Each structure stands twice: as structure tokens, then as C-alpha cells.
Amino acid sequence: MLKPYGAVGLVPTIRAAHSRADIGRNIDHLEDLAHGALWLSGLDVPVRLLVIPEGALQGFTDEALDMDPKEFAHDHAIEIPGPETDRLAELARSMNVYVMAQAKARHEDWDDLFFNVGIVIDPRGDIILKHYKMTALAACERSTSPHDLFDWWIEKYGRTLQAFWPTVDTEIGCLGVMMAMEGIFPENGRGLALNGAEVVYRASLPNPFVQRDVLEISSRARALENNFFVLSPNIGPIYMGAQSTTPIDAGGGNSLFVDYMGRVIGRQRDSNGSTYIGATIDIEALRYHRESAKVTNWVKDIRTEAAQLIYENPIYPKNLYLDETPGRHEWYQKQVIDEQVRKLQDSGIWRRSGYRD
Numbered sequence: 001m002l003k004p005y006g007a008v009g010l011v012p013t014i015r016a017a018h019s020r021a022d023i024g025r026n027i028d029h030l031e032d033l034a035h036g037a038l039w040l041s042g043l044d045v046p047v048r049l050l051v052i053p054e055g056a057l058q059g060f061t062d063e064a065l066d067m068d069p070k071e072f073a074h075d076h077a078i079e080i081p082g083p084e085t086d087r088l089a090e091l092a093r094s095m096n097v098y099v100m101a102q103a104k105a106r107h108e109d110w111d112d113l114f115f116n117v118g119i120v121i122d123p124r125g126d127i128i129l130k131h132y133k134m135t136a137l138a139a140c141e142r143s144t145s146p147h148d149l150f151d152w153w154i155e156k157y158g159r160t161l162q163a164f165w166p167t168v169d170t171e172i173g174c175l176g177v178m179m180a181m182e183g184i185f186p187e188n189g190r191g192l193a194l195n196g197a198e199v200v201y202r203a204s205l206p207n208p209f210v211q212r213d214v215l216e217i218s219s220r221a222r223a224l225e226n227n228f229f230v231l232s233p234n235i236g237p238i239y240m241g242a243q244s245t246t247p248i249d250a251g252g253g254n255s256l257f258v259d260y261m262g263r264v265i266g267r268q269r270d271s272n273g274s275t276y277i278g279a280t281i282d283i284e285a286l287r288y289h290r291e292s293a294k295v296t297n298w299v300k301d302i303r304t305e306a307a308q309l310i311y312e313n314p315i316y317p318k319n320l321y322l323d324e325t326p327g328r329h330e331w332y333q334k335q336v337i338d339e340q341v342r343k344l345q346d347s348g349i350w351r352r353s354g355y356r357d
Contacts, residue, residue: 006047009233016059037276053203069142077114089125116143118177131177150318165191193226210252224262
């Protein structure tokens with residue numbers, strides 16, 4: 001039997017990394033914050049899982065400053081494994097916890113692209129899962145999705161759930177990753193659920209989405225409809241410039257942990273400094289609910305044959321970066337966003353508004 005355990009999510013202050021060398025000071029801060037957060041949370045039940053939000057290592061300079069994606073891939077993205085993840089691995093070993101985290105990283109087969117990668121590190125310090133983000137904050141995030149290399153990705157990794165929504169079985173449950181904007185799209189949660197996920201990492205999301213409750217609504221919805229835990233620690237203040245003396249509250253706080261019924265079991269509203277969020281994870285209760293409920297174990301009732309009709313016609317273009325590197329914000333607006341809106345309107349799915357000429 002798997003006993004209930006504590007999960008802790010860090011809400012760190014971040015200094016945007018303007019070079020790869022800058023990442024180390026963010027990891028210094030994460031180590032300090034983790035030791036205090038795990039000690040205090042361990043006064044409740046033993047902590048087995050530490051969750052570090054998206055952006056905690058590098059910030060979001062590529063997005064906020066509209067950096068050239070090829071330049072970012074060569075000068076700022078990390079390798080996984082590499083020196084930065086080695087330090088997270090040592091943190092996992094020293095505190096005897098699983099660590100779930102994120103970084104923008106290169107792929108060994110693609111020199112001029114970078115990916116947004118979620119990882120799971122076990123208490124021995126081994127990286128036991130790598131998830132390549134499927135759905136970015138597309139208007140400004142130029143990280144490459146497996147869908148952007150779809151044909152190549154299938155040839156290399158296969159046409160399976162594990163190739164796109166990987167999970168890993170561990171002694172604290174089946175773990176998966178659904179970062180940030182991925183949680184807005186129900187397909188990402190469902191892909192993880194049908195691949196066995198029980199505890200899902202979902203972080204971070206910025207304002208204005210957070211102040212409109214988008215982070216909470218989507219995290220609770222994905223948890224409820226798939227009967228898994230969703231852990232959503234958000235970022236704290238960010239020092240954007242290399243010489244900045246005043247941080248920006250880009251995330252808006254409202255970190256939350258949600259159980260398999262969509263109930264909030266931990267919440268941290270503060271975003272004015274470095275803090276953390278904690279809750280108790282009961283995997284056996286989740287499994288008992290899945291096998292005993294008559295209605296609210298929803299996945300058993302998915303009508304897959306009919307649901308496939310929804311996705312028969314393609315919408316977002318696949319293989320977008322097979323033969324070219326991503327462009328900057330203006331390029332993406334003209335080449336992708338405007339074209340996608342026009343396609344949906346021309347097909348009759350969307351109606352044109354009266355606000356535009």
C-alpha cells in the first residue's frame with residue numbers, strides 16, 4: 001500500500017537569464033528555498049515530491065524580449081542531462097525526493113531549434129522522464145513542439161501516447177507533465193490520463209490569465225475530468241533586466257494543488273516574494289475512487305469512436321519547423337495566427353465579428 005505523502009511546490013523569485021551562466025544563481029535560490037520548504041512541510045507528513053515551476057531556471061527572456069529563436073537555441077538553451085539538471089539531481093538525492101521541473105533545452109538531433117522540456121528526477125538522481133511541451137504560449141513562445149516536427153517525431157519515437165504524452169511509474173504513483181498552456185487544451189490531460197497518469201505537473205501561467213482564474217479553472221477541470229492530481233505552483237516575482245532592481249509580478253500568484261475530484265487541497269495566493277505550496281497526496285484514495293465510483297470516474301465512459309470525429313480534419317498545421325526555423329513574434333502573427341483565424345472563418349466554424357473592417 002502506498003502511504004499518503006507530502007508534495008511541495010516552490011514559488012521562487014526569478015532573475016531572467018540573459019546568458020546560460022546566469023542560470024546558476026536561480027538554482028542557488030531554488031536550493032535555499034527547497035530546504036526551508038521541505039523542512040517545514042515535513043512537519044505534517046513525509047515529503048516525497050518537489051515541484052519546481054516553469055521558468056524557475058531561465059526565466060522567460062526568449063519570449064518577453066522577442067529573441068531570435070536560433071540564437072536562443074545556441075546560446076541560452078541547456079542540455080538535458082547537463083550541469084543544470086545535475087544540480088537538480090543532487091537536490092533530489094540529498095533530500096530523498098522526486099523532483100519535477102522544466103527548462104528550455106536543445107535536442108541532440110536539431111541544432112537550430114530549442115524545446116520546452118519537463119523532467120522527472122528520482123531520488124537516486126536519475127532523469128526518468130522527459131516531456132517535450134506540445135502546446136506553447138504560441139503568440140510569443142518559439143519553443144518547438146513535437147507536432148511541429150510531427151512526421152519526423154513519429155519516425156523516431158513512434159505513434160504512441162508515450163511518444164507525445166509520456167508517463168512514468170514510480171513508487172509514489174504514475175507521474176506525467178502538462179506544462180502551462182498545455183493545461184488549457186483538454187487533449188493534453190486526456191493523453192496523460194489514458195497513459196496512466198495519477199499525478200500531473202502543471203506550471204506556470206502568467207497574467208492576465210491568472211487574474212481571470214484561467215489557471216485555476218483549467219487545472220481543476222483537467223483534474224476532475226481525468227481523476228488525477230494536478231500540481232500547479234506558479235512563478236514568483238521576476239527581475240527581467242540584467243541590472244533590474246525592481247521585480248515584476250508576471251505570474252500573479254494563485255498557486256494551487258488539486259485532487260482527483262477537482263478540489264483545491266493546497267493554495268498559495270502570495271506572489272510578492274519567494275514562498276511555497278504544499279499538500280498531501282493520497283494515491284490509494286485516487287485508485288479506490290477510480291475503481292468504485294459509478295459516475296465520477298469519467299474516463300471509463302469516453303465514447304472514443306464518436307469523439308474521433310472531432311479531430312478528423314486538421315486545424316493547427318503540423319511539421320511547421322521541419323524545414324525552417326521559427327520566426328519572431330511579428331512573423332508568427334502573420335504566418336500562423338492570422339492564417340489560422342482566417343481558415344476557421346472561411347470554413348464556417350467561426351463567424352466574422354462586426355468590430356473589424
